[in-house]
Amino acid sequence: MSEPFERFNLETMSGIFPGVRTRVYQRVRLAPLDPPSGAEAQRQQPVRWARILWYENPPSCVVELDARRSAEGEDNLPDRPIPLLRIPNPDPERFALHLREALAATGWRLVTCGACAYWRPLHARTEDGIPVGRCVWQNPVAQNSFSSTFAIHLNAQSMLALDCVHWRPETTLEATAAEPLPSETIAPIRKRSEQESDERWTWLGRLRRWLCRSSEPTTPPAELPWEERLLERSGVGAGVEPCFACQGKIANLGALTAATPEGDKQTFSIWRCRTCYTYYLNDWIDRWERTESLETEERFYRLAPAEALEALAVIDNVVGAEHPARRHERSAQRNWMLTLIADRSPLSHQIRQGR
Numbered sequence: 463m464s465e466p467f468e469r470f471n472l473e474t475m476s477g478i479f480p481g482v483r484t485r486v487y488q489r490v491r492l493a494p495l496d497p498p499s500g501a502e503a504q505r506q507q508p509v510r511w512a513r514i515l516w517y518e519n520p521p522s523c524v525v526e527l528d529a530r531r532s533a534e535g536e537d538n539l540p541d542r543p544i545p546l547l548r549i550p551n552p553d554p555e556r557f558a559l560h561l562r563e564a565l566a567a568t569g570w571r572l573v574t575c576g577a578c579a580y581w582r583p584l585h586a587r588t589e590d591g592i593p594v595g596r597c598v599w600q601n602p603v604a605q606n607s608f609s610s611t612f613a614i615h616l617n618a619q620s621m622l623a624l625d626c627v628h629w630r631p632e633t634t635l636e637a638t639a640a641e642p643l644p645s646e647t648i649a650p651i652r653k654r655s656e657q658e659s660d661e662r663w664t665w666l667g668r669l670r671r672w673l674c675r676s677s678e679p680t681t682p683p684a685e686l687p688w689e690e691r692l693l694e695r696s697g698v699g700a701g702v703e704p705c706f707a708c709q710g711k712i713a714n715l716g717a718l719t720a721a722t723p724e725g726d727k728q729t730f731s732i733w734r735c736r737t738c739y740t741y742y743l744n745d746w747i748d749r750w751e752r753t754e755s756l757e758t759e760e761r762f763y764r765l766a767p768a769e770a771l772e773a774l775a776v777i778d779n780v781v782g783a784e785h786p787a788r789r790h791e792r793s794a795q796r797n798w799m800l801t802l803i804a805d806r807s808p809l810s811h812q813i814r815q816g817r
Contacts, residue, residue, distance in 0.1 A: 483513065485516075486516040486590050486709060487515050488513070488514040488622040488708050488738070489514075489707050490572065490573070490574050490624070491509045491624065492511075493570065494508070494570065495571050501542070505795075510527055511527075513523055514622065523557075524547070525561075526543035526545055527546050527570075546570070547564045549561065558593055558621050559636075568716050571631065573629065573741055575619040575629075576622060577631060579631065579632050580599040580629075581597060582596050582638070582641060583638055586648055588620050588738060592738070595640075596617045596767075597618075597619050597766055598617075602687055616692070617771075618648045618767075622707065623735075624706060624740055624809070625764070626769075627764075648739065651715070652692075653693065653713075654693040670718075687702075691734045693715070694713040696714045705737065705757060706809050707740050708735065708740075709736065709737070710737025712733040714733055715731075716783070717777065717784040718777045719783065719785065720792040720795060720799075721796075724749075726749045726751070727786050728796065729748070729784070730741070730773070730799045731744045732744075732765070732773055741764070741770035742805060743762070743763045745760070745763070746761075747759045757811070758814050760812050760813075761810065761812075762808055763803050764809055776799070779794075
């Protein structure tokens with residue numbers, strides 16, 4: 463049973479929380495090293511939020527356990543984060559093993575992609591120097607099958623990316639040989655704005671685009687490789703939302719707007735962090751047109767790469783999926799999305815009244 467992630471601090475009435483953090487950091491979840499016996503007891507075991515802070519002078523890695531809220535009946539716990547361990551001069555080559563061993567010595571285990579049985583290390587690192595691997599989990603009953611030959615960068619995940627509902631603990635702490643890659647960097651997803659220019663809005667640009675479509679045969683989008691069809695929709699600069707797991711920004715990869723039974727607009731969108739490659743699903747309901755309270759409701763969920771790509775395939779099969787004009791015709795797609803996120807806890811849940 464995991465604690466929800468809190469984006470908004472009611473004490474400061476902002477997204478700022480007391481305490482100090484470094485420029486580079488990660489939010490992770492930790493579980494007790496010795497889980498209770500019984501399947502039901504294991505599902506209900508507490509999973510705690512923690513922060514991994516990276517200091518430059520002197521070089522060190524510090525793990526802090528977030529303090530529990532007094533609402534849980536534990537008023538004796540301090541309000542500030544609880545220091546767990548410090549790793550001086552962390553070795554990038556063996557950081558994963560050293561971190562898991564250090565946490566085990568304190569009675570905790572890492573609940574991230576790097577400690578999952580479905581994670582396979584790669585010869586690559588994030589821009590922060592964190593090891594990168596690929597998620598090999600696949601949905602056995604997926605309606606939209608994907609070729610196993612699509613680019614590795616689409617299912618790449620940082621070692622410290624947040625866990626998903628399919629997370630299974632790795633049984634050994636031994637270092638696993640990393641798979642080779644053509645490059646030690648993960649190729650970024652192309653941005654839609656970089657594929658366009660201001661010329662397309664001019665009369666000459668529209669004429670040239672019309673002539674090109676009329677004279678040259680084009681490859682149907684469905685026949686293009688998946689990595690060529692996938693584009694970031696949030697522009698050249700930073701994404702519009704902060705990542706839940708690190709200091710990076712998440713970018714929108716696709717959106718589907720449907721109608722709720724009440725007639726409200728419900729938008730499902732897939733997001734991916736540019737730094738740790740974590741995938742998220744955003745469920746956003748707009749009640750402005752039906753009510754006078756200007757109410758919106760928003761949830762974020764963590765998705766495995768295969769789930770995110772499957773959801774993007776559902777979105778890709780709908781013409782003008784993000785436009786709300788035909789949202790009442792997308793009940794089947796809406797039900798598919800609701801089935802995907804059923805029985806899983808959101809990372810964040812917010813209800814806003816007005817802007």
